[in-house]
Structure formats: structure tokens, C-alpha cells
Amino acid sequence: MRPSRLWRAATPLIAAGALVLAVVGCSSDDGDSQTVASNGQITGTLRLGYFPNLTHAPALYGAEKGIFAKDLGSGVTLKTSTFNSGVQEAEAILSGAIDAGYIGPNPAVNSFIKSHGEAVRIVSGATSGGASLVVKPEITSVAQLKGTTLATPSLGNTQDVALRYFLKKNGLKTDTQGGGDVSIKPQDNTVTVDAFANRAIDGAWVPEPTASRLVAAGGKVLVDEADEWPETKGQFVTTVLLVSTDYLKKNPEIVRRLITANVESINALNADRDAGAKVTNTALGKLSGKPLSDKILTLAWKGLTFTPDPIAASLFTSAKHQEELGLIKNPKLDGLFDLTVLNEILAKQGKPTVADS
Incomplete structure (x- = not known):
């Protein structure tokens, strides 16, 4: 079976980065x-x-x-x-x-x-x-994300898109340069936990086990991505x-x-x-x-x-x-x-x- 929607190809966002860590x-x-x-x-x-x-x-x-x-x-x-x-x-x-x-x-x-x-x-x-958005415990609502800095694994990756769309849906602007109502800072998951513990970021939308490591570091889950997919039952x-x-x-x-x-x-x-x-x-x-x-x-x-x-x-x-x-x-x-x-x-x-x- 083929997808019912035929979309025209164009240029994606992502430029080539470092190949292999x-x-x-x-x-x-x-x-x-x-x-x-x-x-x-x-x-x-x-x-x-x-x-x-x-x-x-x-x-x-x-x-x-x-x-x-x-x-x-x-x-x-x-x-x-x-x-x-x-x-x-x-x-x-x-x-x-x-x-x-x-x-x-x-x-x-x-x-x-x-x-x-x-x-x-x-x-x-x-x-x-x-995948989840984990934030500082004092952030208790989406509205409080305004003015924060949040991390994702890399620009244009799956969690990065999920976070940007979630914020857009909730009236918060972002851009690919880290500006807007919420600054998104793409970075390797290997450094995200330390960045969170050191208060260099206010949270991150990340996959497991990074999300749970952030929780163990004192964060709390503000958004479980499964809740954002009611049409596919989570x-x-x-x-x-x-x-x-x-x-x-x-x-x-x-x-x-x-x-x-x-x-x-x-x-x-x-x-x-x-x-x-x-x-x-x-x-x-x-x-x-x-x-x-x-x-x-x-x-x-x-x-x-x-x-x-x-x-x-x-x-x-x-x-x-x-x-x-x-x-x-x-x-x-x-x-x-x-x-x-x-x-x-x-x-x-x-x-x-x-x-x-």
C-alpha cells in the first residue's frame, strides 16, 4: 500500500555535520x-x-x-x-x-x-x-517555558521536531538560531544531563535513557510524547x-x-x-x-x-x-x-x- 498523500520533494533543513562520534x-x-x-x-x-x-x-x-x-x-x-x-x-x-x-x-x-x-x-x-520533555521542577506549565533554554539531540532530529511543533502549537515561537520565545539548543545527549545539572539548560526533549537520567538528576516530566499522539493511541x-x-x-x-x-x-x-x-x-x-x-x-x-x-x-x-x-x-x-x-x-x-x- 502506498501513502495516500503524494508530496513533492524539496530541500531539507539539515546540512552535513560531523559524521561519526x-x-x-x-x-x-x-x-x-x-x-x-x-x-x-x-x-x-x-x-x-x-x-x-x-x-x-x-x-x-x-x-x-x-x-x-x-x-x-x-x-x-x-x-x-x-x-x-x-x-x-x-x-x-x-x-x-x-x-x-x-x-x-x-x-x-x-x-x-x-x-x-x-x-x-x-x-x-x-x-x-x-521520548519526553523533562524540565526543572519549578516549571509546572507550558506557559512557564517562555524565556527558557531547552535542549534536543540535534537540529531537525525527531525530538527536535517534536519539541518545536509542541511549542508552536502552544503559541511559543522558536527559530533555528536559538532565538524566539524558547531558545532551543541542539546538543549531544552525552552532555545534556551535565548541562541540566549545571543549570546551563532548563530542560530537554530527549529519548530514553536520557529522559530518565534527567529525572534522576532532579527534573520532572512535563510532557510525555505519547500523550501527543491520541490519533495513534499513544x-x-x-x-x-x-x-x-x-x-x-x-x-x-x-x-x-x-x-x-x-x-x-x-x-x-x-x-x-x-x-x-x-x-x-x-x-x-x-x-x-x-x-x-x-x-x-x-x-x-x-x-x-x-x-x-x-x-x-x-x-x-x-x-x-x-x-x-x-x-x-x-x-x-x-x-x-x-x-x-x-x-x-x-x-x-x-x-x-x-x-x-
Whole structure:
């Protein structure tokens, strides 16, 4: 099924930034086509990106438990890279530095528009929920946000758009230079907690676990983003699996195995959420140097839903919000999704298929 609204492509807001903050084994090759050995084994390389965030739990869990390595097969070399913002990861995909990545919906949209609908495809969902606006405890209403400074992970990323649209809806102006009624300061999640503790910012609209870390640092949740999505019953896409179109064409079987691994990781997370949280936290600790405390992990985990459904309706709505904010113009998103393989996998498992509109 294709989206019913056909929007025209134009230039997104985002300019290229620094590509990679933390890279593990990222190569400079251009993603050659998969090959088939004499014994029928598929060989090739997959360069996969994701964040050290709980919202990327299917990636963290799958890597930690060896699900990706198992499902890709011994002939496929997996090389992983970690990023701290969707803008950076999107540029890595567009530049050919990685082949696929777990990423937020707005950077995925921006990449699609920037390449005139050619460079990327969303092949699966991963996570819904897990984003909040956390502020100083003395801020008790939206009106009190006027004159404050709030952080987001990066300019034009999913949470940045959510915050700007929320403020606009409530009559508060912002601009991309940090001016307006509320000053928005995009910055890496790695520095946001310290900035909040030091009173350099008054709050932040961020994904988990940063939101819960802010609460632990004395903040309070002013807005749970789930409350802003009544039309989808509180569900909104936070993370999708994005693949380079060129890589998808050259390596269809490897991409099929990647999607299979993603679904397997999601199934395992949902089968035992407590165990899934512990495995994900172990993986997170290896990347960040320290796992989350049990208190923060429990608080952050409860707001996350893991699903292969990309919740396309919320993605298109968020893109429309970007347009209303003036961050993109007349976007055409038809063709952004390629869920054929995902739906084949779900059907074989006896599970409902998902829609791209």
C-alpha cells in the first residue's frame, strides 16, 4: 500500500555535520554486491549503525546476543558503528560510510528528501515511544517555558521536531538560531544531563535513557510524547531500520537476513521484557563505559514498545509537522517504505502484516 498523500520533494533543513562520534570497525569500501560461494553460502559485508540509546534496544540486544551474526550467516561480515544523533547517522548512510542503520523517522525522511527519493528505504520499524520533555521542577506549565533554554539531540532530529511543533502549537515561537520565545539548543545527549545539572539548560526533549537520567538528576516530566499522539493511541515511531537503496539492490538476501534478525530481536525483547532490559543495559554499558542503574533502567524501559511496525501514520504526521515548521518544503514521501520482505517474514510467523500508510 502506498501513502495516500503524494508530496513533492524539496530541500531539507539539515546540512552535513560531523559524521561519526564513535565508530567501531567502519570500513571505507562502497558496499560491494553479495556473492554466492560454490557451496551456496552467501558472502558479503554489512556495515550497520545504531545509537547507544534504549530506543535502539533491538539493535543493542541483537548485537549483544549474537542474533545478527547468527542470522546473517558465517559468510557475512558484520561491521558496526555507533552514533549520537540521527543527523550524523543519516549523513553516514548517504555518504556510503554505512549500509544500514537504526535511526529516527525524521532523519530518515530528511535523507529520502535530500536524495530526491533515491538513496534510502525504511524496511522495518523497531521502537515506539520513549521520548519526553523533562524540565526543572519549578516549571509546572507550558506557559512557564517562555524565556527558557531547552535542549534536543540535534537540529531537525525527531525530538527536535517534536519539541518545536509542541511549542508552536502552544503559541511559543522558536527559530533555528536559538532565538524566539524558547531558545532551543541542539546538543549531544552525552552532555545534556551535565548541562541540566549545571543549570546551563532548563530542560530537554530527549529519548530514553536520557529522559530518565534527567529525572534522576532532579527534573520532572512535563510532557510525555505519547500523550501527543491520541490519533495513534499513544504509539509513535521512534526508531526505524533504514537501508541504502543501492545496498538493498545489490544485497537482497543479506538485507532479508538483517530484517529477520531485527524481528527476532524484537520478539525476544517482548517475550521477556525484564531479561531484555538487562541484556540491552549490558550492551549499553559496553558502549558508554557504564550501564544504567536499576532505577533509571526500570523508569526508562516502561515507556518503550518494540515493534516491527514503523507506525507509518505517525511518521507522515511528523513530516507534516516539519513542513509546518518550515524545516522542509512540500515533501513527497511516496516510496520511502519497502516493507515487502518484512511482511513476508511476519506472515510466515503467523503475525499481522504492517502498512506503509
